[in-house]
Amino acid sequence: MNIEKDKILQELNRAIVRGEIETARCLAERTVKSGFLPLATIQKSCLPAIEEVGRLWEVGDYFLPELIAGAEAMKAAMSVLQVALKDSGQTLESSGKVVIGTVEGDIHDIGKNLVASMLRATGFEVIDLGADVKLEKFIEIALREKAEVIALSALLTTTMLNQKRFVGLLVNQNLRQEFKVIVGGAPVSERWAREIGADGYGESAVQAVELVREILKKK
Amino acid sequence: MIKKRTPKVEFLSQQAVEAIVGEAFELLQKIGIFVENDEALKLLAEADQSIDRSKNRAFISRELVENSLSTCRSGVRLYDFNGEKEYLIGKDEIHFNPGSAAVKILDSENLREREPQTQDLVRFYKLTETLENIDFQSTAMVSSDVPQEVADIYRLYLGLLFCQKPFVTGIFRVESLKPMLDLLVAVRGDEKRLAEKPLAIFDACPSPPLKWSRLTAQSLIDCSRLGVPSELISMGLTGATSPVTLAGTLVQHTAENLSGVVICQMARPGSPVIFGGSPASFDMRKGTTPMGAVETMMIDCACSQIGKYLNLPTHAYMGLSDSKLVDAQAGLETAMGAVLAGLAGINVVSGPGMLDFESTQSLEKLVIDNDICGQILRMVRGVELHEQPLALDLFREIGKDFNFLTLAHTRKWYRHEHYFSSVLDREVYDTWLACGRKDAFNRARDEIEKRLRKYRLSELSSETLAEIKSIMRSYARSCGLEKLPEITE
Numbered sequence: 001m002n003i004e005k006d007k008i009l010q011e012l013n014r015a016i017v018r019g020e021i022e023t024a025r026c027l028a029e030r031t032v033k034s035g036f037l038p039l040a041t042i043q044k045s046c047l048p049a050i051e052e053v054g055r056l057w058e059v060g061d062y063f064l065p066e067l068i069a070g071a072e073a074m075k076a077a078m079s080v081l082q083v084a085l086k087d088s089g090q091t092l093e094s095s096g097k098v099v100i101g102t103v104e105g106d107i108h109d110i111g112k113n114l115v116a117s118m119l120r121a122t123g124f125e126v127i128d129l130g131a132d133v134k135l136e137k138f139i140e141i142a143l144r145e146k147a148e149v150i151a152l153s154a155l156l157t158t159t160m161l162n163q164k165r166f167v168g169l170l171v172n173q174n175l176r177q178e179f180k181v182i183v184g185g186a187p188v189s190e191r192w193a194r195e196i197g198a199d200g201y202g203e204s205a206v207q208a209v210e211l212v213r214e215i216l217k218k219k
Numbered sequence: 220m221i222k223k224r225t226p227k228v229e230f231l232s233q234q235a236v237e238a239i240v241g242e243a244f245e246l247l248q249k250i251g252i253f254v255e256n257d258e259a260l261k262l263l264a265e266a267d268q269s270i271d272r273s274k275n276r277a278f279i280s281r282e283l284v285e286n287s288l289s290t291c292r293s294g295v296r297l298y299d300f301n302g303e304k305e306y307l308i309g310k311d312e313i314h315f316n317p318g319s320a321a322v323k324i325l326d327s328e329n330l331r332e333r334e335p336q337t338q339d340l341v342r343f344y345k346l347t348e349t350l351e352n353i354d355f356q357s358t359a360m361v362s363s364d365v366p367q368e369v370a371d372i373y374r375l376y377l378g379l380l381f382c383q384k385p386f387v388t389g390i391f392r393v394e395s396l397k398p399m400l401d402l403l404v405a406v407r408g409d410e411k412r413l414a415e416k417p418l419a420i421f422d423a424c425p426s427p428p429l430k431w432s433r434l435t436a437q438s439l440i441d442c443s444r445l446g447v448p449s450e451l452i453s454m455g456l457t458g459a460t461s462p463v464t465l466a467g468t469l470v471q472h473t474a475e476n477l478s479g480v481v482i483c484q485m486a487r488p489g490s491p492v493i494f495g496g497s498p499a500s501f502d503m504r505k506g507t508t509p510m511g512a513v514e515t516m517m518i519d520c521a522c523s524q525i526g527k528y529l530n531l532p533t534h535a536y537m538g539l540s541d542s543k544l545v546d547a548q549a550g551l552e553t554a555m556g557a558v559l560a561g562l563a564g565i566n567v568v569s570g571p572g573m574l575d576f577e578s579t580q581s582l583e584k585l586v587i588d589n590d591i592c593g594q595i596l597r598m599v600r601g602v603e604l605h606e607q608p609l610a611l612d613l614f615r616e617i618g619k620d621f622n623f624l625t626l627a628h629t630r631k632w633y634r635h636e637h638y639f640s641s642v643l644d645r646e647v648y649d650t651w652l653a654c655g656r657k658d659a660f661n662r663a664r665d666e667i668e669k670r671l672r673k674y675r676l677s678e679l680s681s682e683t684l685a686e687i688k689s690i691m692r693s694y695a696r697s698c699g700l701e702k703l704p705e706i707t708e
Binding site: 156 | 322334459507
């Protein structure tokens with residue numbers, strides 16, 4: 001029985017690492033039907049899988065299509081397991097709540113979507129406001145949802161100025177201490193993040209996950 | 220006369236071109252395009268096209284596309300500021316112009332990117348005026364010392380103050396369209412004369428996949444009505460905003476361009492339109508859009524081949540680099556792209572001077588690129604067969620010492636047959652040492668100063684000048700800007 005169980009968990013892990021979305025969903029369903037505890041499945045099989053996807057990205061074996069597929073497969077498995085988790089009365093502690101979006105004036109969302117998927121896949125609750133998002137809206141939603149982190153994306157050098165404006169807006173409204181602000185996007189850099197008084201910058205979606213973990217640890 | 224061969228490169232077979240165009244027709248008919256502009260949707264509805272209003276989606280019939288193509292011109296003409304010099308955009312004519320709308324400039328002194336200001340743009344314009352192989356100006360940098368609201372028109376305004384060469388430009392905001400067109404009308408005197416002798420091309424970029432925003436569609440419509448050429452800049456990114464295969468991206472690119480052609484021809488049949496684009500190979504590791512990637516260049520060349528098949532003038536963003544410095548990568552990517560653009564016979568080639576994914580301009584690079592462009596313009600003339608016999612007679616004339624240097628034939632042809640570079644190093648080693656061991660970048664830096672000293676401002680009529688200034692000022696005021704930056708000569 002245990003050997004059989006281990007095999008399924010291993011297969012689920014492999015499906016996520018390989019980005020096989022349908023297989024991951026089916027295997028997650030099988031674990032539930034076979035009566036595995038969903039929390040254990042997530043901890044033993046799914047989370048290590050998405051970590052492995054991140055590692056493969058970091059070492060340069062994985063490219064964006066594999067990274068996205070990995071996050072999607074994770075999402076497919078988790079959508080099944082989270083329902084089961086609720087039914088079983090167990091809870092998976094959320095790693096944190098992040099409000100994310102591309103700042104106003106900017107319609108580019110490829111990078112932002114990727115960061116959102118990776119954060120979701122690694123256990124964060126993500127509220128994705130989309131692209132061309134008014135700065136006030138980030139604050140409004142973050143307050144309402146009691147988010148801990150606000151993530152601002154910008155692809156254009158003209159719109160990245162809105163990241164700076166946003167930090168100013170928080171300061172003006174006396175809310176700067178309420179949220180951690182992180183920034184990303186092609187023209188954005190570590191230096192820019194420091195310059196505008198943001199809490200951090202991630203160069204890639206994988207690093208964004210690391211960053212959020214780090215700054216929430218410090219909190 | 221023996222016929223000469225024009226060197227040429229083609230990436231697609233005739234069958235491949237037909238297959239791509241065929242799928243593009245189907246794409247427009249079955250999937251349709253998204254048009255966020257009421258006027259454009261109205262034009263399409265009037266042409267009996269099926270429209271899903273809830274999604275701003277228009278399904279365009281093959282018949283309408285073919286009708287639109289039949290009213291297009293195969294060549295577009297552009298004229299300089301004085302309306303004297305004519306440039307044909309069509310056939311296999313090649314016109315280079317600087318890559319446009321850079322938000323950064325590579326600082327000549329500290330070699331770091333920084334935001335350009337009015338003075339940088341003025342220097343850039345003056346320098347470009349002196350570059351023999353760059354036919355058109357482009358509104359090449361976004362000046363950071365004016366607010367975003369006036370950034371697009373301000374570039375063109377400054378350009379008209381300093382330049383004779385025609386412009387490639389475009390809008391960032393729909394509000395700027397009218398005053399920018401007003402500037403052009405002011406130069407020519409009235410709308411009719413502007414239509415007869417267009418001074419600028421307006422770039423309009425559909426958002427991939429298959430979408431014309433309110434801004435870009437309006438640009439197409441208003442420019443077409445005035446007879447100002449529109450340049451269609453589709454920019455699919457392989458595997459991100461368009462299919463990952465080059466052929467797949469070509470289908471989308473063709474469909475987007477064709478829909479632009481339709482909007483222009485609906486606005487005014489016969490309006491000038493250029494089949495163009497800035498597609499790119501999307502880097503699956505970095506998430507960037509390398510303009511210097513060979514796949515990007517292959518897509519560009521193939522697009523142009525499709526444009527030529529459709530009997531339209533063509534454009535591409537080539538002859539630029541993703542490097543952050545004017546280094547070996549900058550040279551190799553620029554030259555590779557520009558050579559291919561030349562061999563593909565692309566009519567408008569935008570790119571010289573550009574670095575860092577279309578974001579940074581460098582004056583030094585522009586000067587070096589001028590030499591690249593010059594050699595390509597030479598190359599595409601091919602091996603010419605001026606007289607016959609080709610050489611035999613020379614050997615009869617020549618003295619015992621076989622000295623070709625003294626021949627009249629040499630004096631007659633040497634300038635025509637050979638390109639003379641301004642910054643490439645062709646010194647012997649010792650002379651190069653004596654000249655300060657300078658690399659291309661540093662030679663280019665010297666060359667810039669030399670050329671800027673040569674620049675002469677052409678006199679504008681005082682009425683034209685007053686009108687241009689008044690259009691700019693009143694628009695700036697409408698955006699809350701009372702004073703424009705000082706221009707020091």
